[in-house]
Amino acid sequence: MIFLPVVFLLYWFVFRRLRWQNLLILVASYVFYGWWDWRFLALIVITSLSSYASGLLIEHYEGRRRWQRAISAANIVLNLGILAVFKYYNFFVDSLAAMLGLVGIAVDWPTAHIILPVGISFYTFQALSYSIDVYARRIRATRDVVAFFSFISFFPQLVAGPIERATSLLPQMLRERTFDYCTAVDGLRQMLWGFFKKLIIADGCAEVVNGVWGNLDAMPGFNVALCSLLFTFQIYADFSGYSDIAIGCAKLFGIRLTTNFRVPYFSRSVREFWRRWHITLMNWFTQYVYFPLGGSRRGRARTVLNTIIVFALSGLWHGADWTFVLWGLYHALLFIPLIVLGTGRYKDTVAHGRILPSGRELLSMVVTFVLVNFGWILFRAPDFASFCDFVARLCSHSLFNWHGVTMKMATMLLWCAGLLLVEWFQRERQHVLQIDGYRLFTMQWTRLALYALLVFLIFYFAGQVQTFIYFQF
Secondary structure (H helix, E strand, O other): OOHHHHHHHHHHHOOOOHHHHHHHHHHHHHHHHHHHHHHHHHHHHHHHHHHHHHHHHHHHOOOOHHHHHHHHHHHHHHHHHHHHHHHHHHHHHHHHHHHHHHOOOOOOOOOOOOOOOOOHHHHHHHHHHHHHHHHOOOOOOOOOHHHHHHHHHOHHHOOOOOOOOHHHHHHHHOOOOOOOHHHHHHHHHHHHHHHHHHHHHHHHHHHHHHHHHHOHHHOOHHHHHHHHHHHHHHHHHHHHHHHHHHHHHHHHOOOOOOOOOOOHHHOOOHHHHHHHOOHHHHHHHHHHHHOOOOOOOOOHHHHHHHHHHHHHHHHHHHOOOHHHHHHHHHHHHHHHHHHHHOOOOOOOOOOOOOOOOOHHHHHHHHHHHHHHHHHHHHHHOOOHHHHHHHHHHHOOHHHHOHHHOOHHHHHHHHHHHHHHHHHHHOOOOOOOOOOOOOHHHOOHHHHHHHHHHHHHHHHHHOOOOOOOHHHHO
16 A cells, blocks of 8 residues: 555656656565565566667677577577466476377376466566567667666566557657656556455455355356356456456556456457457567468468467467367457458447447447357356366256345345446546546536545455456466
């Protein structure tokens, strides 16, 4: 509670020069991360140092593409190697042993008890974007080591994104920043809405979801169906809530982060869903995997293959388990018909300029929501056998037995319905609490009353506090 106010006051009232502000951000970020486990600060330093040095070396060998390519590749191999060891070592060892076992070769390779560093997938991808962009001449290499290290470790988005590209965040670290009252207030409002989503919606849903998954055999199908629905809202409120907190916090320091969610559950196709869900991750894979593979420029068959590769890697990015890979491939299968038919592209927000969607839009949203909802079951399942058990419960005759519904389940359904309703009317704004333009909130006391109500609701109705889901990725 005291960390952010102290850093904020030092940032604007003591360390007023750019270099000192960046140094403060760097120190604060390392303290913030080291508070969890100081030993893993070494990984951030290695990632930052290797990416910083690779940028300088790539520029040094300007015109000698072979050397530049080797330097860029070495940095990619180093950082992905660190990620692979800490996140995927046991997964690769166990998977390879299982495959060899299928052909009669028995092996007993040792596994290791490795602690997964918080946020390693996020800051690794952020660092890789820099060296790749320098190699591709999208950005010049920076010589300001403090600004660069601050770019990699910026504490509001260090552990769960958004994943910022160097072309977006690094230039902000290199130019003077001035305090803007309106931006700071908007940041606080966005943080408040993020906390509301996390503490009321996500943590409340988590109590129900964890209870159902922990006692699946005894649950009627109706409860299992409600569990899948509530997890759909849990993961959205949890992750988008963190993104709102991170983006709002960055605004307090005069820094703009990339929007990571745009009301994804109002999407009219799976293709649109992935333009609105975890936007920065999909932008990263599109820019650094899909396009280098040829994108959609080499025919429809190659486009389909590239799409499958991207979604498989996206699933693996989320976790070292085959359920995540299958979850990614599931979305790839949903994507393929849209590619073949050339449909599902939407650039506008649903029902733009209207209060209600058309019948066709509503049907498209419902179908997309159901498909995404089913995929979240695979995402949440601890293993594939549990996923099969969950689906079996869904298909049982007890699916229509609603007598086991608890008061907590009913309460959380109402909260989720309220979330959908509020976000529907604010769907074209960056966040729900951008209430400028509403006659009711033209007076300051009405705005303050709304903020006070949300604070009261958070303290009164907050569920049992849970760790952010995406901290494990």
